[in-house]
Amino acid sequence: MKKYIAKRILLAIPMLFAIxxxxxxxxxxxxxxxxxxxxxxxxxxxxxxxxxSMRMELGLNDPFFVRYFNWLxxxxxxxxxxxxxxxxxxxxxxxxxxxxxxxxxxxxxxxxVIVVSIPVGVLCAVYKDSLFDRITRSLIFIGTAMPNYWLGxxxxxxxxxKLGIFPSSxxxxxxxxxxxxxxxxxxxxxxxxxxxxxxxxxxxKENYVFYAKVRGLKNKVIICKHVLKNSLQSCxxxxxxxxxxxxxxxVIVENIFAIPGIGxxxxxxxxxxxxxxxQAYILMMGVLFVFCNLVVDIVQCLVDPRIKRGVAK
Numbered sequence: 222m223k224k225y226i227a228k229r230i231l232l233a234i235p236m237l238f239a240i241x242x243x244x245x246x247x248x249x250x251x252x253x254x255x256x257x258x259x260x261x262x263x264x265x266x267x268x269x270x271x272x273x274s275m276r277m278e279l280g281l282n283d284p285f286f287v288r289y290f291n292w293l294x295x296x297x298x299x300x301x302x303x304x305x306x307x308x309x310x311x312x313x314x315x316x317x318x319x320x321x322x323x324x325x326x327x328x329x330x331x332x333x334v335i336v337v338s339i340p341v342g343v344l345c346a347v348y349k350d351s352l353f354d355r356i357t358r359s360l361i362f363i364g365t366a367m368p369n370y371w372l373g374x375x376x377x378x379x380x381x382x383k384l385g386i387f388p389s390s391x392x393x394x395x396x397x398x399x400x401x402x403x404x405x406x407x408x409x410x411x412x413x414x415x416x417x418x419x420x421x422x423x424x425x426k427e428n429y430v431f432y433a434k435v436r437g438l439k440n441k442v443i444i445c446k447h448v449l450k451n452s453l454q455s456c457x458x459x460x461x462x463x464x465x466x467x468x469x470x471x472v473i474v475e476n477i478f479a480i481p482g483i484g485x486x487x488x489x490x491x492x493x494x495x496x497x498x499x500q501a502y503i504l505m506m507g508v509l510f511v512f513c514n515l516v517v518d519i520v521q522c523l524v525d526p527r528i529k530r531g532v533a534k
Contacts, residue, residue, distance in 0.1 A: 229515055241504055342415075377478070468509060487502045
């Protein structure tokens, strides 16, 4: 097991370097000159002298790999530079300011996904081809095909403008997160209900279920203790990816509901061509993706004896 975990950690290191290189390279191949962008954002006339002075200040005249390793070294110290739109604020401070709202939204959405997906997926598998299963699969199809922005606007229209139950914008109370969390979680609920249902139907055909029935175990015990447990293990990898996708998926939702989170900060940075913020966002999401998948791999190694036996060999 220790060898497996060490191997996964060693594989994660080059992936992190690759993500950092891509994040740095994407900004540097943009057609706009970062020095000129920084001047225009701060309403400074971009003369040749001003552009050259800004390039010297930003270190843009250095060779590519020198700039990359300097930037990477600063990132390891959590120094992502200064925002172009507000030179008095560091990018890291902006991220720290916006991150709590995004984390709250992602956690609430994840809780909704888990609470809804597991019981609905189990019921669809147990009552296969029943009226409940058919209606649920129809709703799953609609939920998968429905765009987030359209669902968000529909929820705002019905529950905020017409019924007045939930607020349409902001992030000051728990009520402000209900509609955004439902909007963000709908696609994942549809995915996980289908995944749990199919995985349980597959496991119900395995020999251990037949042996459990022969031993006289109740069907409820077989479903909850054996089939569901083995079915959820196959969902853990997808769950590790979904955590990052929930964080990254807040870009649209945060702008619809005016939530001051990372997604809204990223959209603002894209419109303003605030390259340091965009670089930091890409790097943060990439590192979070690798970290979550590494944690899921380690957890699977701890709970799945088949992986342990594979490492022992």
